Amino acid sequence: MPMAPPQTRRARILVVDDHHEVAAVVVEQLEQIGAAAEAVHSGEDALERLRQGELDLVLCDVVLPGMSGLELLRLARQHWPLTKVALMSGYGTIDSAVLAMRTGACDYLAKPFTNDALITSVRRALALDDVAGGFNVAAIVGEVAAAVASDDMLDGLRRALRVLVRATGADDAEIFLCEPEGRDPLLCVWTGPDDDALVDRTRFTAGTGYPGIVVASGKPICRKGNLADDPRYLRKRVVEAGIRSLVAVPLPDARGVLGSLHVMSRRDDFPVERVLELFERAAVPVASAVRAGLAALRQSVDTVCGDLEDGGRQLRVVLELMRKVAGAQYGTLALIDPTTDRPSQVVSTGPASLVCAHAESGALASCTSLLAAHGVAAQPGRRDWPEACRCGLPRRAVSPCCLPLVANGRLHGLVVLDFGRTAPVHTHARLVQLLCMASQLAIRLQARTSGVMLRAAAETSELIAIGGGPAPELELRCFGPFGVWRRGQQIPAESFTRGKALVLLKLLALAGGAPVNRDVLIEQLWPEVEPRQGANRLHGVVHDLRSVIETNRTDRDWRYVRNRGELYYLDVTGPLDIDLVRFRQLLVRGVRADEENAAEAATLLEAAVDAYRGELFADEPFAEWCDAERASLREAYVDALERLARLHGSQGNDEKVLSCWRRALRASPFREDLLICQMELLRQLGRPREALAAFEEHRRLLEGDVDAEASPALLALHRRVRSAAQLAARSEAPPEARRKRAGTAARQQRS
Numbered sequence: 001m002p003m004a005p006p007q008t009r010r011a012r013i014l015v016v017d018d019h020h021e022v023a024a025v026v027v028e029q030l031e032q033i034g035a036a037a038e039a040v041h042s043g044e045d046a047l048e049r050l051r052q053g054e055l056d057l058v059l060c061d062v063v064l065p066g067m068s069g070l071e072l073l074r075l076a077r078q079h080w081p082l083t084k085v086a087l088m089s090g091y092g093t094i095d096s097a098v099l100a101m102r103t104g105a106c107d108y109l110a111k112p113f114t115n116d117a118l119i120t121s122v123r124r125a126l127a128l129d130d131v132a133g134g135f136n137v138a139a140i141v142g143e144v145a146a147a148v149a150s151d152d153m154l155d156g157l158r159r160a161l162r163v164l165v166r167a168t169g170a171d172d173a174e175i176f177l178c179e180p181e182g183r184d185p186l187l188c189v190w191t192g193p194d195d196d197a198l199v200d201r202t203r204f205t206a207g208t209g210y211p212g213i214v215v216a217s218g219k220p221i222c223r224k225g226n227l228a229d230d231p232r233y234l235r236k237r238v239v240e241a242g243i244r245s246l247v248a249v250p251l252p253d254a255r256g257v258l259g260s261l262h263v264m265s266r267r268d269d270f271p272v273e274r275v276l277e278l279f280e281r282a283a284v285p286v287a288s289a290v291r292a293g294l295a296a297l298r299q300s301v302d303t304v305c306g307d308l309e310d311g312g313r314q315l316r317v318v319l320e321l322m323r324k325v326a327g328a329q330y331g332t333l334a335l336i337d338p339t340t341d342r343p344s345q346v347v348s349t350g351p352a353s354l355v356c357a358h359a360e361s362g363a364l365a366s367c368t369s370l371l372a373a374h375g376v377a378a379q380p381g382r383r384d385w386p387e388a389c390r391c392g393l394p395r396r397a398v399s400p401c402c403l404p405l406v407a408n409g410r411l412h413g414l415v416v417l418d419f420g421r422t423a424p425v426h427t428h429a430r431l432v433q434l435l436c437m438a439s440q441l442a443i444r445l446q447a448r449t450s451g452v453m454l455r456a457a458a459e460t461s462e463l464i465a466i467g468g469g470p471a472p473e474l475e476l477r478c479f480g481p482f483g484v485w486r487r488g489q490q491i492p493a494e495s496f497t498r499g500k501a502l503v504l505l506k507l508l509a510l511a512g513g514a515p516v517n518r519d520v521l522i523e524q525l526w527p528e529v530e531p532r533q534g535a536n537r538l539h540g541v542v543h544d545l546r547s548v549i550e551t552n553r554t555d556r557d558w559r560y561v562r563n564r565g566e567l568y569y570l571d572v573t574g575p576l577d578i579d580l581v582r583f584r585q586l587l588v589r590g591v592r593a594d595e596e597n598a599a600e601a602a603t604l605l606e607a608a609v610d611a612y613r614g615e616l617f618a619d620e621p622f623a624e625w626c627d628a629e630r631a632s633l634r635e636a637y638v639d640a641l642e643r644l645a646r647l648h649g650s651q652g653n654d655e656k657v658l659s660c661w662r663r664a665l666r667a668s669p670f671r672e673d674l675l676i677c678q679m680e681l682l683r684q685l686g687r688p689r690e691a692l693a694a695f696e697e698h699r700r701l702l703e704g705d706v707d708a709e710a711s712p713a714l715l716a717l718h719r720r721v722r723s724a725a726q727l728a729a730r731s732e733a734p735p736e737a738r739r740k741r742a743g744t745a746a747r748q749q750r751s
Contacts, residue, residue, distance in 0.1 A: 011126050015039040016046040016060040016072070017088070026059065029115050030122065043067025050076060053147075054162055055083045057125050059109075062089040077104035079146060081139035082167055084125045088113075137278050140167045145285040153293030154429060157189040160286055165191060168275050170263045171243065174198055175251075176211040177259035177290060177432040180439040181373035181406045185211040185259055186431055192264070197237040202428050203374075205591060208639065209234040210248050214260040216595075220249040222276055225268035229713040231673030238264070245270035249279045251287040258290050297325065297433055298440040305444045316347045319415065322437050323349060326401060326430055328417035334359060335405075335413040335445070338452050343413075354400065354416035356392035357515035357567050364411065364452060365585075366514030366572075367392070372588055373406040375435045377427040387629050391516040399423035403434050407442035411452040472577035474549060474560060476509045479579050480614035484549065491548065498544040500525050500537075505545055506617060508561070510629060512581040513572035521568060524625055542568070583611040583633070587640055594643060602647045605640050609663065612637045638664045638671070645677070654685060665694075669701055672714050679717055688725035695721070 013035050017023040023039035030037035040046050043064050049055070058076060062069040073085045085104065090111040106125045109117065143163050150156030161173040172192025176185035187202040204212040210221055210233055223230055223246045228239045233246075245265045251258040261283050263275060304317045319333040330350025337344035341362035346353055358366045367388040369376050378385045380399045393400055399419035405412045415438055419427055475485040482502065484491045496502055507524055508516060522534035529537070546561050562571050572581060590604035616630040617623060645660035661678035668674065675698050682691035695710075695718050702708045710718070 010034055010036040011056045012054055013037045013057045013059060013122065014046060014049055014055050016041070016043065016058060016064065016069070018042065018061065018064050026118065029118055033119055033122075035122070043069065043072040046072055047075060050080055050083065053159055054166065055080070056166070057084045057086065057122065059086050059088060059122070062087050073105055080143060081136070082143050082163060086121060086125055137281060140164070140278060141281050141285065144282045148285055148289035153289060153433070154189055156289055157286065158191060160282075161189060161191045164263060164279070164282060168263060168278065170265045170270070172198060172264040174262045175259060175286070176204070176215070176262070178215055178257065179374060179432060180436050181404075182375070184374060185215045186428060188429055188432055194238065194241045194243065197235070197241040199426060200237045201235055204234075206595060210246070210262070211260050214248050214250050215257050218250050218257050220247070220276060220280065222247050222272040224270060224272045228711065231677055242266045244268050245272060247272050247275045247279055249276065249283050251283050251290060253287060253291065258287050261286055294433065294436045297437050301437050301440040302444070305441065312345070312347060315345070316349070318441055319347060320349055322415060322434060323417055325437065326417050326434055327419070327424065328401065329420040331415060331417035333413065333415045335449065336364070336411060336452055338450050341452060350418070352394075352396060354394065354397055354418055356389070356394075356402070356416065357517065358388060358392045359414060361515050361564060361567065361569070363514055363569065366512050369402070370404050370411070370414070372592070373404055375401070375403050375431045377401040377431050379427060380421055380423055384628065387510060388514055391511045391520060392514050395517065395519060399427060401427060401431070401434065403438040405438050405442040405445065407439055407446055410450065412442045412445040412449055473575035474577070476505070476576070476578045477613070478506070478509055478616055479583070479612050481619040482506055482617050486549070495548050496544060498541050500541045501545040501548070504541050506626075508568060508570045509578050509580060510626065511569065512578065512584065513570055515564065515567035515569040518566040518568065579611045579613070580616070580633075583608050586611065587636055590640065590643070594647070598647055598650065602644060605644045605647070609637060609640050609644065634667055638668050638674075654681065657681060669698070672711055676714060676717055679721055683721050683724055686728070688721045688728060691721045692718070692725055
């Protein structure tokens with residue numbers, strides 16, 4: 001259901017008068033016309049209120065104790081040029097009025113004034129910038145530059161966004177910043193009444209969604225009144241909130257793009273052309289503030305590290321510095337030995353280590369975020385964490401933030417911070433800042449260790465080979481109905497004497513080779529039992545599972561289902577193929593190759609989507625324990641098909657593009673943007689009947705399953721396609737039929 005749009009923002013007016021009764025009467029009159037008015041009684045108090053920002057108009061008496069109204073006017077015009085100032089005085093003369101207007105006042109009221117005169121003056125002042133595109137670009141950019149001059153980078157950026165929202169009459173604004181190594185744009189700062197919708201999706205990959213497209217292309221995007229019609233815009237909740245228009249510009253940098261700056265409006269007549277001109281200029285001081293803020297954080301790491309002679313002490317100081325920047329409770333820093341892929345040195349500021357099981361066991365390839373140099377920040381509530389974090393992080397972790405120490409494509413270690421149960425609502429906001437600090441520490445560590453080559457770790461795995469090599473001895477098929485195959489023959493489910501054995505195998509397959517703590521498995525398999533009883537049951541189920549799939553059971557040298565203490569995992573380095581793992585790794589490689597080699601990207605993504613035979617564990621469609629991962633994999637599959645469609649389209653392979661849209665629609669049948677792409681291509685290819693058939697199938701689905709109607713954009717396309725089909729039918733009719741139809745039309749015209 002679409003979200004109800006919030007009410008229009010009320011004008012914010014400050015009344016400054018040392019006579020309390022006069023100030024109270026003026027505030028009352030302003031509130032009667034819908035303004036949000038407040039009063040202070042000195043120039044100094046007014047100056048303090050101006051520093052808090054978000055004022056549209058100041059009504060100030062000229063004669064005040066201490067700082068005069070004229071002096072306040074000069075300071076306001078210097079530091080807050082977007083805030084209007086109107087002066088009031090009981091000693092009004094022509095000379096004083098002229099002086100006030102020359103100083104920058106928008107109006108001058110001589111006391112005593114009538115209520116009508118007050119309201120007329122206020123409305124005139126507030127209407128100065130209401131004309132579309134009528135704002136003063138230089139003044140706004142100046143106030144943006146003043147706003148970002150803050151010790152706290154995010155606070156300065158947030159103040160700058162409020163300036164831009166107020167100046168343009170927009171509803172919301174936001175800033176995405178790129179990860180230093182992973183390069184994904186992450187939502188870092190936002191403002192406006194629709195913050196719940198904005199934070200629904202905080203990460204995009206390069207080339208995906210508006211933030212990813214702006215970052216990858218370095219070019220702005222403007223949409224006026226038809227944002228919902230653009231299939232590239234992937235934030236459904238923002239559209240449902242009523243946002244109709246958008247301007248997005250890149251944040252420029254000498255070495256590329258730092259991120260993107262966006263403003264959004266519910267208005268169909270939002271002046272996007274003038275706003276674009278403003279934002280392209282405002283992006284310069286914003287980008288400068290981002291560069292300066294991130295450089296200061298890198299310098300702080302350099303200052304602490306020195307030459308890392310006293311490694312343990314200096315690492316602890318850096319960890320404490322990162323903890324303070326994040327606002328976390330405690331953290332752990334682990335350096336990785338490149339010869340074993342396991343921690344060689346661990347320091348913590350808390351009661352115990354937070355190193356995940358993937359790093360402890362050397363299974364770094366099990367964490368796709370780590371392989372892609374992405375940071376991860378999670379809220380309290382383990383069920384909503386990424387699968388690798390949910391299975392790998394120790395139980396003591398409550399609200400973790402994981403930061404890989406990556407420089408030049410090599411992993412030197414990782415930092416795990418924990419915000420605890422008092423975590424801020426949006427822990428991801430400072431993720432880019434923390435990743436910059438982590439990257440700088442990795443640069444300093446390069447002199448001590450060679451690090452682990454992340455790209456090689458993914459590309460040398462046998463599981464992601466596209467073709468060739470020996471067939472796996474054991475195969476786990478997670479997409480579609482779950483199946484276990486040995487040497488090409490399926491192992492019947494009846495071979496497992498304990499019913500939970502296959503569920504355990506699914507849980508381990510879902511972890512993709514990453515160790516899973518015994519307590520996590522027990523909680524999933526038997527949530528109602530005591531830990532000791534659960535441990536006994538788990539032992540029996542593991543024994544049953546091994547007795548079926550392990551071929552060498554005499555010396556207990558388990559080939560597939562291994563454990564190290566309380567950690568259980570599948571050994572994916574042996575002759576074992578898991579389609580889920582293969583899909584994930586091919587997808588990582590395909591997305592990465594998409595930035596460099598289109599042909600290689602298409603080959604990898606084709607192999608990835610071919611591995612997706614159907615929904616994850618389709619034999620258990622109502623299993624809640626895998627719902628989140630099932631939805632995530634479906635979204636990744638559709639995203640891969642969208643990328644493939646773009647790659648095939650650039651090569652003119654229209655039939656392959658159509659195949660991608662059809663497959664994507666089978667996975668996400670309610671995605672109208674996918675249907676629009678398919679119908680539009682069919683229309684361009686002169687195949688309107690196929691487009692109409694696809695529309696009718698979608699319409700029946702909507703009416704039968706969700707009792708909904710097609711969107712206006714889809715209905716408009718349907719009308720265009722139907723017209724094309726009618727024209728095609730006329731041109732394909734036999735000559736005799738065409739002559740008869742023409743004769744009928746002529747007779748109707750004569751009559």
